[in-house]
Each structure stands twice: as C-alpha cells, then as structure tokens.
Amino acid sequence: MRNIIMTIAIGMILSSCSGGKGEVYKDPSAPVKDRVEDLLSRMTLEEKVGQMNQFVGVEHIKANSAVMKEEDLKNNTANAFYPGFTEKDIEEWTGQGLIGSFLHVLTLKEANYLQSFAMKSRLQIPVIFGIDAIHGNANAPDNTVYPTNINLACSFDTVMARRIARETAKEMRAMNMHWTFNPNVEVARDARWGRVGETYGEDPYLVTQIGVQTVKGYQQNLDSPEDVLACIKHFVGGSQPINGTNGSPTDLSERTLREVFFPPFKAGVDAGAMSLMTAHNELNGIPCHENEWLMTEVLRGEWKFPGFVVSDWMDIEHIHDLHATAPNLKEAFYQSIMAGMDMHMHGIHWNEMVTELVKEGRIPESRIDESVRRILEVKFRLGLFENPYADEEQSMKIRLCPEHRQTALEAARNGIVLLKNEGILPLDAFKYKRVLVTGINADDQNILGDWSAPEKPENVTTILEGLQQVAPGVKFDFVDQGWDPRNMDPKKVAEAAARARNADLNIVVAGEYMMRFRWTERTDGEDTDRSDISLVGLQNELIEKVAASGKPTILVLVNGRPLGVQWAATHLPAIVEAWAPGMYGGQAVAEILYGKVNPSAKLAITIPQSVGQLQMIYNHKPSQYFHPYAAYQPSTPLYPFGHGLSYTTYKYEDLKLTETEISKDGSVGVSLKVTNTGDRDGVEIVQLYIRDTYSCVTRPVKELKDFARIALKAGESKVVNFIITPDKLAFYDKKMKWGVEPGEFIVMAGPSSADEVLLKETFTVK
Ligand code: BGC
Helix, strand or coil: HHHHHHHHHHHHHHEEEEEECCHHHHCCCCCHHHHHHHHHHCHHHHHHHHHHEEEEEEHHHHHHHHHHHHHHCCCCCCCCCCCCCHHHHHHHHHHCCCCCEECCCCHHHHHHHHHHHCCCCCCCCCEEEECCCCCCCCCCCCCCCCCCHHHHCCCHHHHHHHHHHHHHHHHHHCCCCCECCCEEEECCCCCCCCCHHHHCCCHHHHHHHHHHHHHHHHCCCCCCCCCEEEEEECCCCCCCCCCCCCCEECCCHHHHHHHHHHHHHHHHHCCCCEEEECHHHHCCCHHHCCHHHHHHHHHHHHCCCCCCECCCCCCHHHHCCCCCCCCCCHHHHHHHHHHHHCCCCCCCCHHHHHHHHHCCCCCHHHHHHHHHHHHHHHHCCCCCCCCCCHHHHHHHCCCCCCHHHHHHHHHHHCCCCEEEEEECCCCCCCCEEEEEEEECCCHHHHCCCCCCCCCCHHHCCCCCHHHHCCCCEEEEEEEECCCHHHHHHHHHHHHHHHHCCCEEEEEEEECCCHHHCCCCCCCCCCCCCCCCCCCCHHHHHHHHHHHHCCCEEEEEEEEECCCCCHHHHHHEEEEEEECCCCCCHHHHHHHHHHHCCCCCCCCCCECCCCCHHHCCCCCCHHHHCCCCCCCCCCCCEEECCCCCCCCCCCEEEEEEEEEECCCCCCCCEEEEEECCCCCCCCCEEEEEEECCCCCCCCCCEEEEEEEEEEEEECCEEEEEEEHHHHHHHCCCCCCEEEEEECEEEEEEEECCCHHCCEEEEEEEEC
C-alpha cells in the first residue's frame, strides 16, 4: 500500500513540477488564481458538484453500518453510514473525482488510502480531510489532548490559544488532515446547552480574542505544510437556544446578533479564517442553512468573506425533513446553494440532485463555479496538490511530542479555576496524611472532555494518578464510583461515606460525563442538553455523606457546562472547577491542590445558582433584576464571570484615566496599579469593563473591553495600561447606526465582574 502511495506521490510531484501539457494548475509557481481558473476550465459539471460534497470515511461507514439502524440516521449527529452505498462506491466516486472532502477519517493510513483514489482521478484534485480537532486532534487517537475550549478561555491566555492551535495544526498535518472544524466562536448564554464546554464562554470580547488567535495559530498564511484550514462555527445563534437544546430555534433581534453574536465571527473573518460552518438552528424563522441574509448579505456582502461555507451535519437535509421549509431534498439543496452554501456535509444525494438543478437551469453554473473556486483556492494554498499525502514514519515524531505534551500540561494549569477556598488549600501533606478520593471523575479519562476518543492510559494522567504523583507521602484511599453519574451504586456511596471517617481529608471529584464514545449515556457535550444544571445522580448525596464524616471535604468539578453546586458552595471549604483539563489535567489539578501551582484562571462564564435563573449573564441589561426573584431566592449568580481565586492576594489601586473628556473619535488611556500583597508569586488576570451611563438605547450594565494576564512576584507591583479606543465605546443606535454617542462612560477595573471589587472612574465624550 505504502509503495503504491509513494509511486503515485512521486508521479504526481514530477508531473506537477513540469506543469505538463500547459496544465497551469499543476504548476506550483503559477499564481493561485491562475491555477484555480485553469483547473475550473477543465472540470465537468459533475466534477465541480463533487468538489462541493463531503463524505464520511470508509472506516466510519464500516463501523456504523454494522451497528446503526437506518432510522437513527436523521437524529444522530456523530455517526452515519450510507444505506446501499458501500466502501467500494466511495472509492470509485473518489477515483472519478466526485468527492471533494472527507470527514471523520481517524487514521493517517485511511487518509492516505482515500487520497490515493483522488490521485487516480482524471484531474488528480486532492480531497481535503476535515476533522473536529476542537482541543487538539483528540478525536483521533495518539494525539495531544489539550484542555477543552472553556478551560482555555478561563485562562484568558491568547498566547496559549495560538500555541495550542499551532501545535494542533502540526499534529493534524502529520495525519494528513487539513481542516479543523474549530474555533467554535459562539457566545454561550445558556448553561443547559451541552456544547458550552466547546465554546470560549459568554463574553463577546473574550470569545473574539481567543477565537482570533486560534484562527491565526491554525492557518498562519495557509501556505505552509504545517498550516490547516480553520472553520469558524456555528453561524449563528445556536448558543442561545430557546429551550437549551442543541439546534432548537433561536429568536434574536438584529441588535443582539450584531452586538453579541456577530463580533467573534466578523473578527474571525478579518483574521483570515477561510471556512465557516452554518448553525443547526433556525434563526427568526429561517433555518441558518438557507439563510441568504446571513450567508450572502452579511458574510460576503458586509464582511467580504473570501472563504467557503460548509453546512453542518445533515443540516441541508433538515431544511426539508425537520424545518419543513422545503418540500423535498432537492429543493433544500437548491435553497441552500442559492442562499450561499458552498459545501455539503455530507451524503450521497447531493451530486445527482445538484447536477440536475444546474441542467434544469435552476442553479446557474456560474453559481457552482463560485463555490468551486473558493474550495480549490484553499486546496492550492494549503499545498495539497504538491503534498497530497503525509508520511507515516514522520507522523509519530510530531504527534504527542514532548513539547506538545508540555503545552497541554501548562494550559491545564492556566485554565483550572479556584472557585472557593476558606484557607484549606493548598493542602498540607503533613497535616492530611490519609486522604480519601472518590467520585465519578476521580480516576477516569473523562478529563479529556467532549470531542476526544479514549487514549492509551499511559498518555493520560487521571486526577487520582496526579495526586499520587504530586503528593507521594500522602496515603490515598480510593473508592471508585464508576464513570456513569446516572447509574451510581448506593452501596459505593455508603462505602465512601464510611471510609471518609478514617481519612484526614476527602476529595470528591464530581461533575458530568462527556466522552462521546458513550454517546447516549453521557450527560454533557454535543446533543446532551439538560433541563437542570445540578449534579446528576447520586453525586450530591455522595458529597453530603462524605462531608458528614466531619472531615474536611473539598470538591473538584470536571464538566463542560456550569453546574449550580449550591450545597457545596455553602458547606464545603473549597471548590476547584477543572472543566475538562485534557490529558495532563490530573497532574495540573493535583499541583493546584498541593500548591505546586498557584491557580490563576478566572471564569469565562457565569455559574448560575440554578437552572431557573437562566439567562444568567454578567453583561445583562439594566432592568434585568429591577424586580429580583422572590426574597428567598437569589438573583445573583453562584460565581460571577471573571471570578477566580489565587493562593496569594492582590491589591488594586490608583485607577487613572489620561482624559476626562474626549471627542467622539478620541481615546482614553487607563492605568492602574496591581500589587501582589501575599507571599506567593502569581499570575493575575486584570479585567477592564465599561458602562455607558445614559444612552439612546439600553446598554449592558458592564462589558469587558480589555484584560491583561500579568505575572507578579510576591510583593511586586505593576502598573497595567489599557487604551479605550472609539470602537470600544460604539454601539448601534435606534436606527442601527454604529457609532459613539456623547455622554458619560464609567470605566471599571478589577479582578472580576463583581461590582464590589471594581475600581471606578468616569470620562465624558463630547
Ligand atoms: C457538529 C459540528 C461538527 C460536525 C462534524 C456536527 O454535529 O455540530 O460542530 O463539526 O458535526 O463532526
């Protein structure tokens, strides 16, 4: 097999160097535009339509056709097969140049194998392999698994975001994968939604900053053999679903779209993202997959997006079979393409129906050409024509290399949030010699999070393993509660409660279950939405019974969505929110518990008290709590956006503005002094918020406009500077005109969004 590939590869390279028979598209020195036009002019309609279509890989089909029923296909967004269409058909179609892309190909061997068919096709147009490399290329085994996006966001570390994306790109290319369906730049505003963990949280500014660096890390200029294509997704609004469930309708005003949901997408386009995925959901009555306003007017018209739009999983089909705005599948394809869709994820009917639509004169061939141009441009820029394969021998030198593992560890250390600490942390290994560890996430690979496959045990440090490594002098007693929060054994709970009495301290590692290989059994992740946000199963009982031992009990959470752990927040002395901290998450958690690492992360999303509080966001409008909930129910969150503790203390003072009055196009400099007043070195995330005091339309009570991650040695002070530029003050007025309005603005700076910890100053725009 390898020999065949090498022969094809060498043949390919020779012919491409010569650019034989005037074939400009095979000449790597020719401008990309010329190559695209030359190739397009040689393509049949069928080949063009094929470039716009994606298929799941052969191994994926084999695995699923054995276990899946046809009726499941409509509702499953992770697994598929094509009834009546075999792996042989896939190979043949690829060999005839009728498939432009594959997804869910999980091994280099299969990627090279499928590519070898494309290389036999008439025009030898390589396929582009797409994969959900959301936090590392974790869906495919033997790759570095970084912390999930929400954990990364809590680090507020844009440099780390870029580094992770860069390393992921290298590992992907080492597997012949060229396109990641990330970053997910949706602004998450509903904790019931199972996909919160794959977002960068609730704040448009933070999501934008992390999203932009992620795009840049993946793509660079899209012209090196280590670059991959980024995909900003899902456009748009699905992160505020009406009932919290994935893909349910969204009803959002244009103002909310433009102020909250669009900015990270627009910034992603400006950062160079060359692909975008539309959202499952309908938006204000129109499915996103047939939404001309979104795909054509806003994306291409206003933002000048030059890349291609890909549909989400079977969502063009859902225009017909779910949303029912097209009477049949062919009509759904028609509507989607005419609204601006470029590539279909995924399936067998596209080629025939779309070709017919063109032949019938309903879709102009020029419209097809537009899409194919965009797709080919990316393939040329990524160098796929010159490098259609990846080398198996080189692959494992790059994947999981020590440098990447180190990044995964450092990122986990930076993203774990210390929510509560009444002085018990960091743990004293001499005082607490016997420690009971229990809970569903104590010794499980679930720390890898959604979009990860099970890894080899030696590639993962579970939390229990981390504790044993970091505190070798401590005697850890472990009561296994199994992985499944929904099926916990009351006897095991009782056993933990009993053994807690013999311990000096207890650590309960609770949370959600997210691994997608147990698709229907998990409690968090894609398509795993919940109607409440408390701990599932016997986990509360476990915590309460263990704590009833009278021994100090601390809680570590592993989850994607915020959890309203009210009882623990009131009764336990310490809570650590680890999210899904990745392959070395167990080590990072243990290092934080034992004080080898001083925690620095801050919440990128509000933790509500309960599901009934939703929507609970920090940047709400002024009237949100004019009439709070009845007196016995809180109207405040459990933990606010931006909150996160450290083992040292910081003093904020001397907030100064360079101006007290500016013109509409003027800027204001902000400075403040932050001092590490404790006895440990630390990293502090300094946050800058703004409020427009009076405005012609209602404005949020505060909005994050900047932040800085600063390292401060014990006793050290630093002056932090920000600049408030006009774009940070502007908003859409009553007529939806974007601009800065005269009046007073309040500048707030501090360690979290909580009002009481913020320093405040004002300035006026004349
Ligand atoms: C998800 C996308 C993902 C795609 C391919 C869909 O179900 O919504 O985010 O990229 O599947 O795996």
